[in-house]
Structure formats: structure tokens, C-alpha cells
Amino acid sequence: MPAFVRFQTAIPIRLTYNPPPSLNHNHSNTTTSSPIRSFHQSPPANMRIPYVPNPPPASTPEADKAVYERVAARRAPRPLQPLDLALLHSPPVADGWNSFLGAVRTRSSLPADLRELAICRVAVVNTAWYEWMHHAPLAREAGVAESAMENFVKRTEPLVGSNPSQDGLLSDKQWAVLRYTDEMTRNVRVADETFDLLKSLFSEREVVEITATVACYNCVSRFLVALDVGEKNGVGPDDSAH
Structure with a gap:
């Protein structure tokens, strides 16, 4: 289990985020200096496991932080999505997923x-x-x-x-x-x-x-x-x- 998981609550939380402009025309365009952007917590939801912390705790191994950064780079300028924060329970899986999805979404010849x-x-x-x-x-x-x-x-x-x-x-x-x-x-x-x-x-x-x-x-x-x-x-x- 990644080190950062020890820091999260066992109670699932709803994570609200700024969707892309096409989904919400009233979203904020506020950005931060880091490619990793935090979600805001609101009352408990139904996600079956908690999302990982964002940004990752300071104790997170550097290799796992690098995975966060690669996923965030593909998502930019949007923040990390709930899917990312579920996958990042397993950084190696999240890393491979990010590479595969990136190829399918942005590097194929399909219109x-x-x-x-x-x-x-x-x-x-x-x-x-x-x-x-x-x-x-x-x-x-x-x-x-x-x-x-x-x-x-x-x-x-x-x-x-x-x-x-x-x-x-x-x-x-x-x-x-x-x-x-x-x-x-x-x-x-x-x-x-x-x-x-x-x-x-x-x-x-x-x-x-x-x-x-x-x-x-x-x-x-x-x-x-x-x-x-x-x-x-x-x-x-x-x-x-x-």
C-alpha cells in the first residue's frame, strides 16, 4: 500500500471539482503554480473507497509523486479528476492507465x-x-x-x-x-x-x-x-x- 494512503480518512468523501468549460460555463479559471490542484471536500458520498489526498502528503515516495505529476500533466489545464484520485491508490496502475488512455485519446488517427x-x-x-x-x-x-x-x-x-x-x-x-x-x-x-x-x-x-x-x-x-x-x-x- 502506498505510504500516502495512511494519511486519509476511512470515511468516503465527495470531491467537487471544476469540470471543463464545455460541462460548466460558470466554473472558476483559477490556477495554481502546481499542476496538481486540490479538490474541495463536502459531505460524505457514495464512492466505495476514499479518494487519495491531493496534493499527496510530504511522506509520499518521490516515484509516486512523479506519477501524480504525469497524470496532472495529461489533465492540464483541468485539475485531477475523481477517476485519477481513485486510481492513484496504486501509482503503478495509475501510471500505466495514464499512458494507455493518453495514447487512445490523443495519439490515434481517428477523428x-x-x-x-x-x-x-x-x-x-x-x-x-x-x-x-x-x-x-x-x-x-x-x-x-x-x-x-x-x-x-x-x-x-x-x-x-x-x-x-x-x-x-x-x-x-x-x-x-x-x-x-x-x-x-x-x-x-x-x-x-x-x-x-x-x-x-x-x-x-x-x-x-x-x-x-x-x-x-x-x-x-x-x-x-x-x-x-x-x-x-x-x-x-x-x-x-x-
């Missing part, structure tokens, strides 16, 4: 709309509303129409068949990604018909990156829901931002 559609569909299928809260605004910013989000991305039943959208609401590529994401998340195994549709529209590199994105955010969503990171279990897509 933002396809990446965020995949992430949002994973969130819906797995009822990971903390994940939805962060990524639905990014999908909209990337050009996904609100009607597409409502009628297709948030649909609870499986996505099957050919592109059902009217008037080009979803492109064939967007539909193929949604359908592949849905089937991969629900069933793990993907039918040949679904895979062949994806392969007909994307390069082999893109197929790998789409698959990695879906797999990555299935991992993220399961971690979030199991521990109730961000205290969003039991809500829904329309309530998760509140």
Missing part, C-alpha cells in the same frame, strides 16, 4: 466524432454515467447532432442492421462505429457481418484504433461503475451532469 461516439455508446450500454457526463459534450463539440445523440447513441436496445438515420443524421462511418461498439460491448464477440461493414469503411489501422478505443473505455466504465467513481451510479444520462 473526434468517431472516437467520442464509441466512448459514449460504451457509457450507455454499461450505464457508466460519469463517463457519459464527460464525453457526451465532446461528441457534440465534434459535430454529432443532438438528435443523433438522443435517437441512436442513447438507445437502450441493441443497434443492428443498416444505417437507420434519416437525412444524413449519422454518416455510414458513424453508424458502423456505433454498431461495432454496441456489439463488442454487449457480446464481446462480433458477428462477421458487423465486422465486414466496419472493415469496408476503414483502414486496418483505423479498425485497430476503433477496437482499442472500445476496449479501453469498456475497461474505464467497469472501473467507474464498480467503485462508483464520481458518485453517478443510479442516475442516468439526463441527470449525470447535475
Whole structure:
């Protein structure tokens, strides 16, 4: 167990933070000289384990402090998120997670709309509303129409068949990604018909990156829901931002 864990209370706490501008237009732009920014404590919440202290205690080993700094650098200019402060119970896991997520989010060749559609569909299928809260605004910013989000991305039943959208609401590529994401998340195994549709529209590199994105955010969503990171279990897509 990392040294810094000994300093935290055994009672879970709710951690409020400044979300990105797209999620809260009234948030503060106050910054500090350190890339690690503190959360403010409020009454007890439902996170299943306490978040780690932020900033880390002075007794924290230098190697673990370096992990904090790397995670904070990827998050900047935003503060560390509740997900980070859960993962940092295990600095080696947090470090590897940070590297993997950084590659999937910022270093693949996928356009933002396809990446965020995949992430949002994973969130819906797995009822990971903390994940939805962060990524639905990014999908909209990337050009996904609100009607597409409502009628297709948030649909609870499986996505099957050919592109059902009217008037080009979803492109064939967007539909193929949604359908592949849905089937991969629900069933793990993907039918040949679904895979062949994806392969007909994307390069082999893109197929790998789409698959990695879906797999990555299935991992993220399961971690979030199991521990109730961000205290969003039991809500829904329309309530998760509140």
C-alpha cells in the first residue's frame, strides 16, 4: 500500500471539482503554480473507497509523486479528476492507465466524432454515467447532432442492421462505429457481418484504433461503475451532469 494512503480518512468523501468549460460555463479559471490542484471536500458520498489526498502528503515516495505529476500533466489545464484520485491508490496502475488512455485519446488517427461516439455508446450500454457526463459534450463539440445523440447513441436496445438515420443524421462511418461498439460491448464477440461493414469503411489501422478505443473505455466504465467513481451510479444520462 502506498505510504500516502495512511494519511486519509476511512470515511468516503465527495470531491467537487471544476469540470471543463464545455460541462460548466460558470466554473472558476483559477490556477495554481502546481499542476496538481486540490479538490474541495463536502459531505460524505457514495464512492466505495476514499479518494487519495491531493496534493499527496510530504511522506509520499518521490516515484509516486512523479506519477501524480504525469497524470496532472495529461489533465492540464483541468485539475485531477475523481477517476485519477481513485486510481492513484496504486501509482503503478495509475501510471500505466495514464499512458494507455493518453495514447487512445490523443495519439490515434481517428477523428473526434468517431472516437467520442464509441466512448459514449460504451457509457450507455454499461450505464457508466460519469463517463457519459464527460464525453457526451465532446461528441457534440465534434459535430454529432443532438438528435443523433438522443435517437441512436442513447438507445437502450441493441443497434443492428443498416444505417437507420434519416437525412444524413449519422454518416455510414458513424453508424458502423456505433454498431461495432454496441456489439463488442454487449457480446464481446462480433458477428462477421458487423465486422465486414466496419472493415469496408476503414483502414486496418483505423479498425485497430476503433477496437482499442472500445476496449479501453469498456475497461474505464467497469472501473467507474464498480467503485462508483464520481458518485453517478443510479442516475442516468439526463441527470449525470447535475
